[in-house]
Amino acid sequence: MSEEKLLKVSELTIHYHTVEGIIKAVRNISLEVNVGDSLCIVGESGSGKSTLGLAISLSLPKNAVVVSGSILYKGRDLLKLKTSEVGRYRGKEISMIFQDPATTFNPLFTIGEHLTDILRHHFGMSREEALERAVELLKMVRLPDQARILHAYPHELSGGMLQRAAIAAALSTNPKILIADEPTTMLDVTTQAQILDLINSLKRELNLTLILITHNLGIAGEVCSRTAVMYAGTLLEEGPTEDIILNPLHPYTAKLIKAVPIITKTQGRLSHIPGVLPDLRNPPKGCPFVDRCELATPECSASQPEYFRVGGVRRVACILYGGEHE
Amino acid sequence: MRSLLEINELTKYFPVKTGLFGRVVGYVRAVDGVSFKISEGAVFALVGESGSGKTTILRCVLRLTEPTSGEILIEGRNVTQLRGKDLKWFRRNVQAVFQNPYLSLNPRMKVKDLIAEPLKTHTNVSKNEVYRKVAEVLALVGLPEIVANQYPPNLSGGQAQRVAIARALSIEPKLLLLDEPTSALDVSVQAQILNLLVELKEKLGLTYLLVTHDLSVVRYMSDYIAVMYLGKIMEIGTAEEIFSEPKHPYTLALLSSVPELNPQAKKLKKKIILPGEPPSPMNPPSGCRLSNRCPYATKECVTEEPKLTKITETHYVRCLRHEDLSSLITREA
Ligand SMILES: Nc1ncnc2c1ncn2[C@@H]1O[C@H](COP(=O)(O)OP(=O)(O)OP(=O)(O)O)[C@@H](O)[C@H]1O
Ligand code: SF4
Numbered sequence: 001m002s003e004e005k006l007l008k009v010s011e012l013t014i015h016y017h018t019v020e021g022i023i024k025a026v027r028n029i030s031l032e033v034n035v036g037d038s039l040c041i042v043g044e045s046g047s048g049k050s051t052l053g054l055a056i057s058l059s060l061p062k063n064a065v066v067v068s069g070s071i072l073y074k075g076r077d078l079l080k081l082k083t084s085e086v087g088r089y090r091g092k093e094i095s096m097i098f099q100d101p102a103t104t105f106n107p108l109f110t111i112g113e114h115l116t117d118i119l120r121h122h123f124g125m126s127r128e129e130a131l132e133r134a135v136e137l138l139k140m141v142r143l144p145d146q147a148r149i150l151h152a153y154p155h156e157l158s159g160g161m162l163q164r165a166a167i168a169a170a171l172s173t174n175p176k177i178l179i180a181d182e183p184t185t186m187l188d189v190t191t192q193a194q195i196l197d198l199i200n201s202l203k204r205e206l207n208l209t210l211i212l213i214t215h216n217l218g219i220a221g222e223v224c225s226r227t228a229v230m231y232a233g234t235l236l237e238e239g240p241t242e243d244i245i246l247n248p249l250h251p252y253t254a255k256l257i258k259a260v261p262i263i264t265k266t267q268g269r270l271s272h273i274p275g276v277l278p279d280l281r282n283p284p285k286g287c288p289f290v291d292r293c294e295l296a297t298p299e300c301s302a303s304q305p306e307y308f309r310v311g312g313v314r315r316v317a318c319i320l321y322g323g324e325h326e
Numbered sequence: 327m328r329s330l331l332e333i334n335e336l337t338k339y340f341p342v343k344t345g346l347f348g349r350v351v352g353y354v355r356a357v358d359g360v361s362f363k364i365s366e367g368a369v370f371a372l373v374g375e376s377g378s379g380k381t382t383i384l385r386c387v388l389r390l391t392e393p394t395s396g397e398i399l400i401e402g403r404n405v406t407q408l409r410g411k412d413l414k415w416f417r418r419n420v421q422a423v424f425q426n427p428y429l430s431l432n433p434r435m436k437v438k439d440l441i442a443e444p445l446k447t448h449t450n451v452s453k454n455e456v457y458r459k460v461a462e463v464l465a466l467v468g469l470p471e472i473v474a475n476q477y478p479p480n481l482s483g484g485q486a487q488r489v490a491i492a493r494a495l496s497i498e499p500k501l502l503l504l505d506e507p508t509s510a511l512d513v514s515v516q517a518q519i520l521n522l523l524v525e526l527k528e529k530l531g532l533t534y535l536l537v538t539h540d541l542s543v544v545r546y547m548s549d550y551i552a553v554m555y556l557g558k559i560m561e562i563g564t565a566e567e568i569f570s571e572p573k574h575p576y577t578l579a580l581l582s583s584v585p586e587l588n589p590q591a592k593k594l595k596k597k598i599i600l601p602g603e604p605p606s607p608m609n610p611p612s613g614c615r616l617s618n619r620c621p622y623a624t625k626e627c628v629t630e631e632p633k634l635t636k637i638t639e640t641h642y643v644r645c646l647r648h649e650d651l652s653s654l655i656t657r658e659a
């Protein structure tokens with residue numbers, strides 16, 4: 001596989017307009033994804049992960065405003081598409097699945113109706129062709145008893161089965177990029193293990209480019225080769241997942257990893273991060289972590305730190321790594 | 327050591343009715359013959375996935391639902407038969423903290439009044455004394471004084487959960503029931519709450535019954551663990567026994583399904599992925615309840631219901647093949 005840039009997000013800033021004020025959900029984020037990459041976006045609640053995912057999949061809610069930046073997909077800026085062109089990308093080149101798989105489906109239609117609808121619409125298949133393909137798709141996501149599932153309504157399937165069906169629906173258009181937003185958060189742990197296993201196999205079999213959004217660093221390690229850590233709307237660091245977990249660069253990432261209760265830990269205190277998340281209506285001008293960082297200097301409050309390259313494949317937005325500018 | 331809570335052969339069946347005539351067509355065996363003891367000062371964890379019956383046990387202990395059979399003893403008193411003075415004693419000494427603090431706290435009450443409420447109902451401390459006590463408890467759970475005058479919707483998840491804990495602890499209970507106390511919280515906040523719970527337990531000599539699906543939380547906190555599946559205890563033992571020498575395939579599957587943070591540890595870990603999902607507790611499989619998903623099941627497992635078998639004084643397992651299991655696993659690895 002050649003290493004072409006499939007996706008290039010540059011200096012993206014997104015606000016939500018609400019009655020309580022303007023929420024600066026995504027601030028100045030840049031990242032790149034190559035064909036076949038698997039990138040995990042990790043962050044705590046409210047860090048802006050979903051907003052970023054929704055922007056890339058052209059599914060932002062009405063009250064979201066893209067203030068600046070670009071999202072280049074194969075060189076084309078998705079933010080500058082004409083309304084008539086959106087359908088060629090959304091759900092087709094770039095598909096998304098969500099924490100609650102029920103959001104993918106209309107409760108009034110069977111799984112089969114849903115899948116054949118997409119297939120006929122996107123590929124102009126006949127009913128028979130679409131049904132045949134739908135069965136293949138259900139097999140691909142390892143759902144047994146496909147005939148029964150085609151006739152089932154969403155509420156008749158368990159959470160794990162429905163998430164598989166949602167993955168089948170998302171992949172039915174042969175998208176180049178799959179964005180999965182917390183796809184296992186609502187599931188039991190053993191079901192979560194199955195779905196992660198499925199995502200890993202599909203990634204390999206279909207050479208899928210994957211963006212996985214999660215709050216769980218352990219999941220990042222199980223699925224993605226690269227990880228980007230978000231905090232209060234900004235991207236703090238990015239690099240190979242293993243490096244980030246074993247040797248986090250950003251003070252926030254380091255704290256976050258120490259706070260995870262690991263299964264081998266038997267006693268002692270967990271370390272936690274004192275303080276609270278910044279108010280996104282009025283985030284700090286400088287480093288977003290400055291109020292909670294033990295290593296902060298006056299310089300940290302002056303302006304948002306720029307990215308510094310570390311070891312070629314990593315970058316981090318913290319002045320402690322100053323010297324080697326990106 | 328004396329047991330504070332003792333549960334003997336607890337069973338809870340929920341009738342399943344047809345829509346139209348309300349005819350009972352079957353029973354969900356939510357809890358099916360569960361027994362365990364918790365000694366004073368211990369942390370006992372019930373672990374299992376949705377539908378395993380762990381929350382139903384907790385609800386039975388709290389008297390929110392009546393057991394079908396079996397007994398629940400607290401300091402030797404039968405919980406379902408408490409009356410008068412004993413019932414008052416129970417209400418004061420058994421408190422609970424739930425998963426979602428925003429649901430369990432009245433959004434229109436100030437934090438200080440929320441915490442004062444149980445003090446007023448269960449004790450006869452004077453009015454001045456009540457608010458002095460409220461301030462004390464707030465400090466105990468690490469909340470700043472200004473929070474006293476705020477309302478729950480304006481608190482962060484971690485702060486709200488601290489308020490729920492403060493409320494439960496204000497009347498100095500003996501037993502605290504914790505139902506997924508951190509699963510609605512972010513990682514960094516979860517760590518704060520877990521640390522707080524451990525600290526409070528040591529400081530106040532509390533006993534915890536913890537219900538959770540998250541094994542990583544359990545190891546860190548608990549002395550004893552019972553692993554549940556479809557209403558039955560599959561394995562029970564000290565935390566050390568469950569984590570270092572698990573004997574039940576289901577325990578192994580649970581342990582291996584926790585996403586591992588450390589990439590090196592991951593390479594060593596053998597993953598057991600159970601196929602399918604838990605069947606409905608309305609018609610569990612015959613024989614062993616795991617038999618239709620267990621990678622090690624034999625013909626006997628489908629016909630014979632395994633009993634809880636003793637391994638050590640503290641460690642019991644419900645699996646026909648538990649003796650072969652360790653060799654089966656090493657052979658595969
Ligand atoms: N439709 C919306 N309208 C207004 N504000 C929103 C909307 N969606 C998200 N926000 C706000 O934008 C910020 C970022 O939210 P986002 O959902 O992107 O975070 P997240 O990292 O996905 O969080 P979580 O882990 O809770 O899913 C938050 O402050 C959130 O409250
Ligand atoms: S830039 Fe400053 S405040 Fe931010 S993480 Fe680095 S040292 Fe801490």
Ligand SMILES: [Mg+2]
Pocket residue numbers: 049050051181
């Ligand atoms: Mg989200």
